[in-house]
Amino acid sequence: TVSEGQSRSLRGTTTEVVGKAEDKSKRLTSERCATLMAAACANGVAEAWMSPQPVLLFAYINQYLPSVGAALARVIGPQRVAAYRTGTMDYSFAKVSNLCKRRKKSD
Structure with a gap:
C-alpha cells in the first residue's frame, strides 16, 4: 500500500x-x-x-497513538483553522502560534 x-x-x-x-x-x-x-x-x-513534514508526523501519531493525536488536534486544530482563514498556509508552529496570540489580543 x-x-x-x-x-x-x-x-x-x-x-x-x-x-x-x-x-x-x-x-x-x-x-x-x-x-x-x-x-x-x-x-x-x-x-x-x-x-512532507510535519504532516507525515501527525499522520503517524494519529495512526499509532490516537489518544495523543486527538489531544494534539484539540490544541493545534483551531490554530490551523485560524491560519487557513487568514491565508497563512505555513506549517511553522512559531508563525501559527504568533498569529493566534495576535488574534487573542485583538479580541
Missing part, C-alpha cells in the same frame, strides 16, 4: 480553477514520489507513506 501525500499533479485536473494561481511549493514533485515508491518496492516495504 502506498499512501501519497500532497503532490504536484497534472494541470487541467477537475479541481483546478482556471486563472487562479495555486502555491504548490510545499508539495512533493511527481519525480520525488516515484523515487520514494521505487525505493519502498525495491526494499520490500509493505506500506509506505509519502508526505
Whole structure:
C-alpha cells in the first residue's frame, strides 16, 4: 500500500480553477514520489507513506497513538483553522502560534 501525500499533479485536473494561481511549493514533485515508491518496492516495504513534514508526523501519531493525536488536534486544530482563514498556509508552529496570540489580543 502506498499512501501519497500532497503532490504536484497534472494541470487541467477537475479541481483546478482556471486563472487562479495555486502555491504548490510545499508539495512533493511527481519525480520525488516515484523515487520514494521505487525505493519502498525495491526494499520490500509493505506500506509506505509519502508526505512532507510535519504532516507525515501527525499522520503517524494519529495512526499509532490516537489518544495523543486527538489531544494534539484539540490544541493545534483551531490554530490551523485560524491560519487557513487568514491565508497563512505555513506549517511553522512559531508563525501559527504568533498569529493566534495576535488574534487573542485583538479580541
